[in-house]
Amino acid sequence: MWTSLLLFTSTEGITIGAHRLWSHRTFKATPLLKTILMIFQTLAGQNSIFTWCRDHRLHHRYSDTDADPHNAKRGFFFSHIGWLLCKKHPYVKELGKRIDMSDLQNDWMIMAQKKYYYYLYLIFAVIIPVSVPYYYFGESLKNSLLVCYFARYVFQLNGTWLVNSAAHLYGTRPYDKKLQPVESWFVSFISFGEGWHNYHHAFPWDYKAAELSMHFNQSAKFIRIFEKLGLAYDLKTASPEMVQRRIIQTGDGTHYALGNDDDRNAVTCIGYKHPINPTYNVKYQAPTATLGNRGLPLNHQDDYLEPE
DSSP states (O other), X not given: OHHHHHHHHHHXXXXXXXXXXXXXXXXXXXXXXXXXXXXXXHHHTSOOHHHHHHHHHHHHHTTTSTTSTTOGGGOHHHHHXXXXXXXXXXXXXXXXXXXXXXXXXXXXXXXXXXXXXXXXHIIIIIIHHHHHHHHHXXXXXXXXXXXXXXIHHHHHHHHHHHHHTGGGTSSBOSSOTTSSOOBOHHHHHHHTSOOBHHHHHHSTTOTTSSSOSSSSOHHHHHHHHHHHTTSEEOOOOOOHHHHHXXXXXXXXXXXXXXXXXXXXXXXXXXXXXXTTSTXXXXXXXXXOOOBOTTSSBGGGGGGOOOOO
């Protein structure tokens, strides 16, 4: 039960905190809520909020190109974990320096966490999680370390990484078929609502990160609870009219209400045909971004690097 609590809070520290609050500014939070989310994000052990947000903003601006830290066009393994096991592409390093981070640089809490991150990580991600079962539940130090730190960390990391890998490869694109990210029930279940990825990349400012929030989107529900408690405010969301226009103009035809039978039947998978199946996918070829001769989208020509 303690490990499950750690998993839940650390995941929400990433989902609600690092992602929806600080990366995309989909809502505003009081200092108390910011502090709580910052502790939970530190518990997750996915680097400081500043570094996490910089990589994520870079991912959105140059999604699935060579400037994307976890470019899904390089395959499942690379986008899942391989990007952390090799040197960054030169575009990732150079263009990462140009991402606007002024809002976070002007936030003393963010910069304090960045400065003292490793000390905070040792306290909130290692010492406290391991000590509680050892001192209060009668657990051995070895078991507490293996379960509450190592096993929890591995499970939580892979749940987050599935958003970068599976949610860019296996699913449907009802909002914009030209975007690589997909809608994945499986990933949403694992990550508390981050798998509705085609919608999220179409409307990244929406606090729900999804059109609907009643299906595997606990994070959106908690943000609304925080709003009722006065801890969150100014929640941003795309209007139904805007979403409908996007579906009609650029969707792949698989939308539950505005799609069509032909495109819905074009979905394939291994075994049981259901959206929660992690192999659930469309038959048409995954979109390929219009690329320049240096691997970046043409609409970002102003960011092209000059040849050495």
